[in-house]
Amino acid sequence: MSIRVQKLFEAIFTLEDMREIYRGSVPKGLDKSEERAFDEKIAELKAIISELEGDTGTARITKIADSIPIRSREEDFINIQPIQAAGRLTPEARKALAAYGDGYSTCDACRKPFRLDKITKPGIAEFHADLASYVNMDVARVVPGARRGFQAVAQSLVAKGDSVIVSALAHYTEFLAVEGAGGVVREVPLNEKNLVTPEATAVKIEDVIRETGKTPALVMMDHVDYQNANVHDISAIAKVAHQYDIPILYNGAYTVGIMPVDGKALGVDFVVGSGHKSMASVAPSGVLAVSSEWAEKVLNTTAMTGDLTKRKFGIKEVQMLGCTLMGGTLLSMMASFPAVKERTLHWDDEVRRSNYFIDRLLSITGSWVVSEYPRKHTLTKVDTTGSFDTVAKTHKRRGFFLSDELSERGIIGEFAGATRTWKLNTYGLSEKQVHYLADVFIEIAEKYELPIAE
Amino acid sequence: MSIRVQKLFEAIFTLEDMREIYRGSVPKGLDKSEERAFDEKIAELKAIISELEGDTGTARITKIADSIPIRSREEDFINIQPIQAAGRLTPEARKALAAYGDGYSTCDACRKPFRLDKITKPGIAEFHADLASYVNMDVARVVPGARRGFQAVAQSLVAKGDSVIVSALAHYTEFLAVEGAGGVVREVPLNEKNLVTPEATAVKIEDVIRETGKTPALVMMDHVDYQNANVHDISAIAKVAHQYDIPILYNGAYTVGIMPVDGKALGVDFVVGSGHKSMASVAPSGVLAVSSEWAEKVLNTTAMTGDLTKRKFGIKEVQMLGCTLMGGTLLSMMASFPAVKERTLHWDDEVRRSNYFIDRLLSITGSWVVSEYPRKHTLTKVDTTGSFDTVAKTHKRRGFFLSDELSERGIIGEFAGATRTWKLNTYGLSEKQVHYLADVFIEIAEKYELPIAE
Numbered sequence: 021m022s023i024r025v026q027k028l029f030e031a032i033f034t035l036e037d038m039r040e041i042y043r044g045s046v047p048k049g050l051d052k053s054e055e056r057a058f059d060e061k062i063a064e065l066k067a068i069i070s071e072l073e074g075d076t077g078t079a080r081i082t083k084i085a086d087s088i089p090i091r092s093r094e095e096d097f098i099n100i101q102p103i104q105a106a107g108r109l110t111p112e113a114r115k116a117l118a119a120y121g122d123g124y125s126t127c128d129a130c131r132k133p134f135r136l137d138k139i140t141k142p143g144i145a146e147f148h149a150d151l152a153s154y155v156n157m158d159v160a161r162v163v164p165g166a167r168r169g170f171q172a173v174a175q176s177l178v179a180k181g182d183s184v185i186v187s188a189l190a191h192y193t194e195f196l197a198v199e200g201a202g203g204v205v206r207e208v209p210l211n212e213k214n215l216v217t218p219e220a221t222a223v224k225i226e227d228v229i230r231e232t233g234k235t236p237a238l239v240m241m242d243h244v245d246y247q248n249a250n251v252h253d254i255s256a257i258a259k260v261a262h263q264y265d266i267p268i269l270y271n272g273a274y275t276v277g278i279m280p281v282d283g284k285a286l287g288v289d290f291v292v293g294s295g296h297k298s299m300a301s302v303a304p305s306g307v308l309a310v311s312s313e314w315a316e317k318v319l320n321t322t323a324m325t326g327d328l329t330k331r332k333f334g335i336k337e338v339q340m341l342g343c344t345l346m347g348g349t350l351l352s353m354m355a356s357f358p359a360v361k362e363r364t365l366h367w368d369d370e371v372r373r374s375n376y377f378i379d380r381l382l383s384i385t386g387s388w389v390v391s392e393y394p395r396k397h398t399l400t401k402v403d404t405t406g407s408f409d410t411v412a413k414t415h416k417r418r419g420f421f422l423s424d425e426l427s428e429r430g431i432i433g434e435f436a437g438a439t440r441t442w443k444l445n446t447y448g449l450s451e452k453q454v455h456y457l458a459d460v461f462i463e464i465a466e467k468y469e470l471p472i473a474e
Numbered sequence: 475m476s477i478r479v480q481k482l483f484e485a486i487f488t489l490e491d492m493r494e495i496y497r498g499s500v501p502k503g504l505d506k507s508e509e510r511a512f513d514e515k516i517a518e519l520k521a522i523i524s525e526l527e528g529d530t531g532t533a534r535i536t537k538i539a540d541s542i543p544i545r546s547r548e549e550d551f552i553n554i555q556p557i558q559a560a561g562r563l564t565p566e567a568r569k570a571l572a573a574y575g576d577g578y579s580t581c582d583a584c585r586k587p588f589r590l591d592k593i594t595k596p597g598i599a600e601f602h603a604d605l606a607s608y609v610n611m612d613v614a615r616v617v618p619g620a621r622r623g624f625q626a627v628a629q630s631l632v633a634k635g636d637s638v639i640v641s642a643l644a645h646y647t648e649f650l651a652v653e654g655a656g657g658v659v660r661e662v663p664l665n666e667k668n669l670v671t672p673e674a675t676a677v678k679i680e681d682v683i684r685e686t687g688k689t690p691a692l693v694m695m696d697h698v699d700y701q702n703a704n705v706h707d708i709s710a711i712a713k714v715a716h717q718y719d720i721p722i723l724y725n726g727a728y729t730v731g732i733m734p735v736d737g738k739a740l741g742v743d744f745v746v747g748s749g750h751k752s753m754a755s756v757a758p759s760g761v762l763a764v765s766s767e768w769a770e771k772v773l774n775t776t777a778m779t780g781d782l783t784k785r786k787f788g789i790k791e792v793q794m795l796g797c798t799l800m801g802g803t804l805l806s807m808m809a810s811f812p813a814v815k816e817r818t819l820h821w822d823d824e825v826r827r828s829n830y831f832i833d834r835l836l837s838i839t840g841s842w843v844v845s846e847y848p849r850k851h852t853l854t855k856v857d858t859t860g861s862f863d864t865v866a867k868t869h870k871r872r873g874f875f876l877s878d879e880l881s882e883r884g885i886i887g888e889f890a891g892a893t894r895t896w897k898l899n900t901y902g903l904s905e906k907q908v909h910y911l912a913d914v915f916i917e918i919a920e921k922y923e924l925p926i927a928e
Binding site: 022024025028029031032033035036037038039040042043044045046047048051062065066069072073084085086087088089090091092093094095096097098101103104106107108109111112113114115116117118119120121122123124125126127128141142143164165167168170171175188190192193195196197198199200204205206207208209295296297300301302303304322323324326327328329331333336338339341342344345346347348349350351352354355356357358359429430431450452453456 | 476478479482483485486487489490491492493494496497498499500501502505516519520523526527538539540541542543544545546547548549550551552555557558560561562563565566567568569570571572573574575576577578579580581582595596597618619621622624625629642644646647649650651652653654658659660661662663749750751754755756757758776777778780781782783785787790792793795796798799800801802803804805806808809810811812813883884885904906907910
């Protein structure tokens, strides 16, 4: 870790120790021994800041709670890990987390009717309305991850034995959500461009109806799939689903929070997004947005009455299990949200930078893109069998030579050891960073004398 | 907010802005404009620290992301809010959160077989083993809140129409979990001491069998109920459940993380705990621990195969939906865990302090305890109808007079406006803090000339 980043962490940690002194005190102020402990911590803090300023010193703290290493991958490196890029926190989210990390921190001003999405201090109710409007749907709820959104919809709509239409590239969490509800996934094949087409979706629906005698209960479709990050024509697929009166869930784990998503224009019934994957939020977090047509069904409130006490908890939503994100997860989503809305407007720049990098990579002869090209997304599957893998074949570190070369130059997040097909994500990199990244790949190629096209 | 606490937050926020400069840079170091921005922030930081030291200055920052107020309830006040006490983070958890707040921060070293509980860097696999051993069960998983533990068990064990035995004081999330699985709750009545007895449980089971012709699918029982925080005899209730071959889920939302829990000694099949309620962790978090007898059933791995691609995701657990807490939530649990284990050993001191406070409150004539007394827990329902409510009756602020008087003295977390029955929690307060708290109540009583017994 660079010494300055180390010192940034140490300063934060020291400040947390100082907060703790206040937490252990009585409201009338610190007593003498607390005051002394505080003074000692201030002295420590000033020493750390002096080291920070001078870019000197050595690590005073290396483990949190004696066992957890400090994570500085985002500060010390450029991280191209496929699923981490758009989930890294904004500074505002980190500040919110410092202030709202405590367990039930959202619940200070919880008043009747006692439900998370009704709380106005902090502005959780307003955030829910903003979220719905952000994806242009009628109602939104926060959920512990996109998968919990899939689960809520599957549990509500899918009965035992029902078929659910998914993509041949459906994420495993869709499989599990359907399985948990007792349903069966039925995959739509891809065309030669690795895309799900509306035609193939219609054929699959027809097949299922013919085979089972029953219309599928749900279509779940990834706008951008996790394998190639290709962009599928959800709008046309939604039309097909609706021709058969099947509701459609839009899996926006790789879209909501980074690119504009308009649920109504797409014609979908449910929009699911991931907080920790694409909304710069703490895990597990996500959003389930619903059209008013389906809100009552999926966000049904409890009808259960205690047989003895006659207790009812009428406002609590069954699939949400009441409140969902009661603290730091939600506040990180909220604090990132203004930046998330803003960055959505600049998606074209992100795609441009993605293509810039890919073009530079493709200039290394033998490199290919498995994903559709030109790229419409920042996540890309590349194939370097004809370039870097030729080096790996004879290198004593095998495929790890590439990881070594990358990490030496401050790049991490590739799948260590993989030199054939692997994924990377340039989301969030600045112009300068993406140039640096591309230069590094060219530099490594040159070092190993791989031919480079001009 | 006290100026020092304000300055602590401002210093943390400034350090987060400085981290962000590193996040936006390239690995070879800061460029000139970044260096300049960094220097400016250092100057700002030093000014803040000088204010911190001098206990002077005014607020430079009041809102996070322009809308979220800084939360300083734990630093500036003594917080007796019933559900927040044992969920407030340890300083180690706050440090872990600073380092691991980013979305998928747990996934840096995720390797085959690609499941959260198998990750060894950081030590997530070891933590899972420690968690199981902490509650003396065979297997443990982290879940997004205790409610998601109830849900996982209910979905696995409860079929449509099945009865589930719960307490007449069951938490609403148990109702919802049962309802979501299609089951029906059947409540065991309380005895005159507001306790669930094994006898009453047996009678209820018999009633259900007689009425429905079917043995209940599950018993879900709160060791400590959320209303009175009375301690119910789970061990005896578990024996009854097992006499009817019914598995029993132990709801430890108010026990796991604060008092010793031995699942095997209690003879239960499932132990569920809450991270944000009782394990000093970020919400939503919790634990589901299972005996080996039931592990295969509740932690079943997926059996779903893609009909077209023949894809299988064999290691993923259906009810967990794969990975559960992929970042800051889990790391806060892990970082707090050594302190949580340690504090569990001192539960008797917590109970003693709880009784100390309650005894002082009871000295104000007309005050009563609704919960069992002497207290066996730090959460207590009190009845001040005969004391503080007599003041509220004629006070122009009504019941809010008590909130006003308390907050003026640095106490918060009571249910604002309530002067009849209300709940409070002394968990985590030091000797000094609990004395201060009791003194405040006596002082307010004296101010309003309420009689006080010696």
